[in-house]
Amino acid sequence: MIVVSACLIGIPCRYNGGHCRSSALVQHLRQTPFLALCPEVLGGLPIPRPPAEIVGGNGFDVLAGRARLINHQEQDVTDQFLQGAQRGLDLVRSLATSVCYLKSRSPSCGWSQPGDTNGVIGVWAALLVQAGYQVIPAEADGR
Template sequence: MESVPVLVSACLRGIPCRWDGGAKPSAALDTLLAGRTPVPFCPEQAGGLATPRRPAELVGGDGHAVLDGTARVVDDTGTDVTEPFVDGARRALAAAREAGCAEAVLMPRSPSCGRGQVYDGSFGGGLVPGDGVTAALFARHGITVTPAPGV
């Protein structure tokens, strides 16, 4: 039987690509991925952002609103980083399609990868319902997004 490919946030696979230069591997994720082929991908790096980089949050809505042009992604200095987030999401979608992924397991609460909850744009730690930019784009293209367990 052939292993099913699943796109996974690269930071969850131990690749140091998070905003702070770290990674977030998870034993619970390893269990979830058993028998499947993980396809690690970091939308933020793919969009051209450096690692490490300034923390960013969604302002004016979630990732769906960013894709619709009614919200944006800004870093903690107020710099608009919407374009690299959208570009990275498009590249993640292309990578998922190329690998044959119908599912993605992504980093919770991230402005790129969050599914169901994202930070509120205040940089004060508040969470609001919503999806990150990549999670929103995946949902629009029929890729099931699951937040990674245990992180």
């Protein structure tokens, strides 16, 4: 069983109502059972929604209470991001899985290798890595 960011398989759950379909990932999943999740929707945020950014650090800093999620309407949506990340982790824990393909550069799903100063580490990705899961960043077609 593999866990994937829902937008990567074409589900229109992004902040702008769009998706980030990866044809290569969709092809890979044809032979593999998978569960597609969107932690921001799990946290109760609507589609569409104002985009949000981590202010004051990365996903690990949000988990530690040192950074916040602020959307483009200046609203603090940290609680929704944390709640969605926790619900996503709870669902992953209920599966026999260890690998999660998550959308790059997202404040929830983003994951980058140590030393990548331009990368984004999102809240859900940080929580999954902290819990011992392998997170593999994936990108949409054409990126």
